[in-house]
Amino acid sequence: MKSHEHHPCRLDRRVDDTADLPPPPSDSPSTPTRSDTSVRPGRGRPNPDFARSVHQNIRSPGPDTVHYARHARHARVFTLRNEFSLTKHPLDLSTPPKLPSRGLRVTPLGGLGEIGRNMTVFEHKGKLLIVDCGVLFPEETQPGINVILPDFSSLRDRLQDIEAIVLTHGHEDHIGGVPYLLRERKDIPVIGSQLTLAFVTAKLEEHRITPRLIEVKEGQRRKAGPFDLEFLAVNHSIPDGLAVAIRTEAGLVLVTGDFKMDQFPLDNRLTDLPGFARLGEEGVDLFLTDSTNAEVPGFTVTEEDIRPAIDAVFRTAPRRIIVSSFASHVHRIQQVIDAAARHNRKVAFVGRSMVRNMGIAEKLGFLQVPKGLLVDVKAFDRMKDDKVVLICTGSQGEPMAALARMANREHTIKIGEGDTVLLASSLIPGNENSIYRVINGLTRWGANVVHKGNAKVHVSGHASAGELVYCYNIVKPKNVLPYHGEWRHLKSNADLAIRTGVPEDQVLVVEDGVVVDLVDGVAKVTGRVAAELVFVHGMTVGGGGSEEALADRVQLSNDGAVTILGILDTRTGLLTEPVEFIARGFVQDNEWIQGATKSIDDGLRAANKVKIVSGAELEEIFTQSLTRWMQRKYRRIPVITSVVVDA
């Protein structure tokens, strides 16, 4: 199954989108709930078109006379049940029992059953330690959602018990949720390596949060309440990654973070396998290990292996070279910079997150840029085409990123015959359509597009099965909790652990929210806490809500919307004028209007045995009548909103 090689941290996927998110409001994230569905104008946020037509068509509509029958326009934030349900677990999972004081509780709140929003909570002696707090990027079936957060609800009453957040590395699926957690308690100490903290600080600045930072390095130990932490170097597709060993009275836990075992890393910083082995000798009671590439046999090849392919591009490109990569992939960008220096080309960065991250990486010494190599993109006009390289984001086809705009000729860089575009990145499943749309656009303008499908220009950032087996053999864990992956990845990782001799009962394949207690050296599932998907949409975050709003959004995109307007004389219980229809998203011809009007008339006639005086009852009849008719005649049901106002 080659496709898993394409699974980097999904975080990488739309780094730019998140970077460009507006900071959330500084007030608490409480939000309207679905119980507010009959919102009135002035309180909610009605669709402007809709509001306008109400005013055009209705005589003196007092604000209190308008009922929104079905849809709260402002219900923009909601949570959805996790789509994975634990069906086979023998235990009746409910709130876990009290944890014995000698025990350690592990609660994954994200990253198990999905690629993204990684977050694990450890509890010992009444105190909490959080490892990572990332975001998940939405699917195409979740329109309008910017990012998805872990569910913090089980932590809300215990914010003061949190000793620290440990960040293993600077990818979005590990740090993207930090601003939202710090909004709940600003002074939680954030522990991480230099580069990780620099990336998270830049992110927090956008949210106007000044964090309490504690910088650590591999080899260091540090206490956080009852947790004794040790940090170990790991190699990944971003520099300065750390694994963390957590010692408590309950035992020793090793958390890998995202890692691979590249033996020729560009920065010569190897994954600390001697450290892993030393911990193995000490006795690892619980091992949490990256499952992303567990289905991929063998070893992940070294970053160095792609140098010849990059060189070939630079050797043969007749005109400009445009490279697209993740804005956090410092090593990959280093390779491009080195190639540019070898082939005597100048480099310009384009895109906010690319410019920002590379600035940070260079300042801290993680990116080596020869003097005079970087230029402003504006200087390209005065330079020969075969002397320039542009490095930008957008390798996943993100519509707003520079590359997609170039493909659409909406960017100041106009792609032309002889230009070469290098996608030095993974092709993440789910993004194929967008990426191929961009590749086709660029090709149509005459560019030669080099990508992982036609050249060896990408390697994964995650350990493959061979590396994982190697780790199991040197760590020799008593209990294993595969993490970071979809179910198939977790299961494959579990199988590897079992093959190396870990007893099957001690390998726990669980999903987000499932509570695992380590007591007397034995890990067991003991309960479950809330771990719903918490959506961020624009400025709004989480809150009580429902899947209904998202379902509506999908229905709107599939079938459009109809608003039915009626004016009721409450003295007679009759409509004073024929109903009006406002349709969006489908063709509204005369035949449709006649049919729709008739369906409403029929519905009213059928209900007429009872005298109607309530606007709400009328709205119900309108909606039901039109729904039934549309279903029968058109086999599709738009989102139907009925509004009845008093004459």
Ligand SMILES: [Zn+2]
């Ligand atoms: Zn990562």
